[in-house]
Amino acid sequence: MNKIVAKEYLSERVVKFEVEAPLIAKSRKAGHFVIVRVGKKGERVPYTIASADIKKGTITLVVQRVGKSSEKLCSLEPGEYITDMVGPLGKATHIENFGTVVCAGGGVGVAPMLPIIEAMKKAGNRVISVLAARTKELVILEEQVRQYSDEVVIMTDDGSYGEKGLITDGVENVIKREKVDLCVTIGPAIMMKFVSKLTEKYDVPTVASLNTIMVDGTGMCGACRVTVGGGTKFVCIDGPEFDAHKVDFDEMLMRLKAYN
C-alpha cells in the first residue's frame, strides 16, 4: 500500500499526486512508469513517473481524469492509500548529449516529458520544449518545464495562451529555424502520429513514448503490443519509447479503441 502525501490540481481534470514509494523513487529513471490499482475491484493502469524525491521516498504521478479508473484515483485524498503500485517499469529513456533536442508534449503528456526534459538538459543538450494544449487552463507544469529548458514554446488550439496553433506548427517553426538533432514526443497517440509525420519530412530522428492498453506491465500478456518496423513489440518491456518513424500509429490508434 502506498500512501498519498500530497495532492494538487494542475487543471480542472489533471491531478498531481506525491506518493510514498521509497524503493521505486530510488530505482526509477526518466521514461519509467508504474502500474497502479485502486480498490479490490480495480484495474491495473499505467502512469509515467513524473519525478521522484529519493530523500522523502516519494514519486510524483500526474493523472488526467478520463474514465472510471482515473476518476477513482483522482478521488483519493492525502493520507489515503493506493491499493497497489508496482515499478519502475519499462526501459529508461536513452539520454546522451545529442545537441539540440525538441521535447514536444501534448496535454497531460507534459508530465511524463518533464523528467526527460530535465535529464536531457543535465546531459548538456540545448532543450527546446514545445507544450501544447486545447486552451490556456490545460497548460500544465509550465514553470517546471522552463526550469530545465533553453526555450519554451506554448501552443494552444484557441490561441488563449502562447501561440495559436497545433503542436506540429510549433515544432515545424523550430525545425525551419535551426538544426534539430532529436525530437521526443509524448501525448495523445494522434498527436504523436502527426509530430512523427512532420519530423519524418524533415529527417529529424524522433522518439515517441507510447501509451497503449496494458494489463500486467511486465511482458506477460501482450495487450500493449505494437508494430514497430514491421515486427511486434511489447510497449511495457521493449518500450515505452520507440523510433517514432517506425511505429504503426494507425494500428495503435485502432487498438486503443478495443474497449470503447
Added chain:
Amino acid sequence: MSEYLKAERAVAWREELRKSMKNKDRIAIPRVVMPEVDPDIRSHNYDEVNLGLTEEMAVKESHRCLDCVDPTCISGCPVEINIPKFIKNIERGEFLEAAKTLKETSALPAVCGRVCPQERQCENSCFYTQKLKKEPVAIGHLERFAADFERNSGNISIPEIAPSNGIKVAAIGSGPAGLAFAGDMVKLGYDVTVFEALHELGGVLRYGIPEFRLPNDIVDVEIDGLKKMGVKFETNCIVGKTISQEDLKEAGFKGIFVGSGAGLPNFMNIPGENLIGIMSCNEYLTRVNLMDAGDPDSDTPVYKGKKVAVIGGGNTAMDAVRTARRLGAERAVIVYRRSEVEMPARIEEIKHAKEEGIEFYTLHNPLRYEGDERGRVQKMLLQRMELGEPDQSGRRRPVPVEGATEWMEVDEVIVSVGVSPNPLIPQSFSGLEITSWGTIVVNNDTMQTADDFIFAGGDIVRGGATVILAMGDGRRAAKSMHEHLSK
C-alpha cells in the same frame, strides 16, 4: 527402496492393513469415479467441475493400493510424496495423518491433486498401470481428498520447523517453484522472503488456471499455511526493477532462488494478428482469473466473443476455450495443427471440454486474420494440415495440405501457442548463463546457476512445463542451497 521408506512400510498398522485383505480382492475393486457437475450446468458458471471424493469413496479407492514392496509410484512423483503411506492412512480412516504425510514433501497438495497430469507421473508408474494393465490407483484424487479433508476440518497441521538459523534467503516469484522452495527452506529454519511482481500470490495458480479447475480459495489456504510457517511475502516487487540483485545482497540475503517462470506469450506473427479481439491466452486468462473481469463489478474489461477460436492444444488452450464458453460464447473452437493424439493437454481436460460443447478443429492452422472497418477480427483463414514424419519431439510433424484452405467466422481469437521465459531476470541480473531460448542454465542436480549465490528452477529453467516439475525444482534447489550454505 530407501531405508526410510522400508521402515515406514514395516510399521505395525501397515502390516496389519496389508494382511486385512487379499491382493486379489483389492485388484478386483473397480477404480472409483470422481463425481462431476453436469456439463450443461457447469458450462455457465465458474464453480469447480470435479466435486472430489466422499469419505466413503476415498476409503474404497484406497483399498485398491497394494502397498507395494517397491512403490514405483513414488519415483513417478517429481516431489516424491510417500504415496503408499498417505493412501494407507486413508484406508485406516486417519485422514489428517494422510494430509500430514503429503506435507512432508509437498508444499501444495490440494493444488497438485487437482492440476498434476497424474496419468503421466505417479499414476503412470503405478503397479496397476505397469504390470496389471488396469486403471491405476486414483492417487491424484486421493491426494486431493486428504488435502481437502484437512482444510475443511479446520484442523490444519503446520509441519515441524527447525529452530531459526537466522540466515536470510529469497525466492523470486511466488509460483509453484518459489512456493515449494520457500516451504522447504522455512522448514529448515531459514528466514525466507518471497518477492512477487503481481499484486497477488501464486503465479500461474492465480492468473492462469481458472476457478473451475483450481479455486483461488484453495490457493489462498495453501499460501496461508506457508505464512503461518513464517514465510514472508512481498507483492508488487519486481526483482531487477524495484530492487536489484545488489540490493538483495546488501540486505543480507545469503542465497537467491529464481522462479520467475515462462510468462512471455508467443504469437504466430501472421497477418492480422494485432486486430482487436485477438489476444494471448495469458492476457485473456489474466483478465478473467486475476482481475475477475467476468464479474460486472470488476473495473477490468474482457472481450466476450460469440464465436471464439483458441489456437493451440495445451492445457492453457483448454482453460481459455472453456473460459470463453462460460463467458457466453455460442461457438467455442479449439484450432490445433496436429491431431488429438498429439495434444499436450491433459486427457481429463480434453474430455471436460468436449462435454461442455467445445468443438475441436484439429489438423488446422491459421494463416491470417481479417477484420472490419473498426479493426475488429471477423474471420480467419485456416490451412488444412496432415501428419508427416516425426520431428525432434517425437510427435508427427504437421504438414500443410496444398490448396486446402477455408475461412472460419470469428469475433475473438485467443492465441495459445506456448510461452517463452520471462526476460526480466536474465536481462537485469549479471553473472548468469542464459541459453538462446532465454532460459537460465543450471546444474541439473543442484539447480545452481553460474553464480553460486543464485539458484533457479521451474519454467525459467525448463521453458513452459508443469506445476509439479516446478515444485520438484524448488525442492531440489532448497536442498542444495541448504547444503551450500551449511558448508
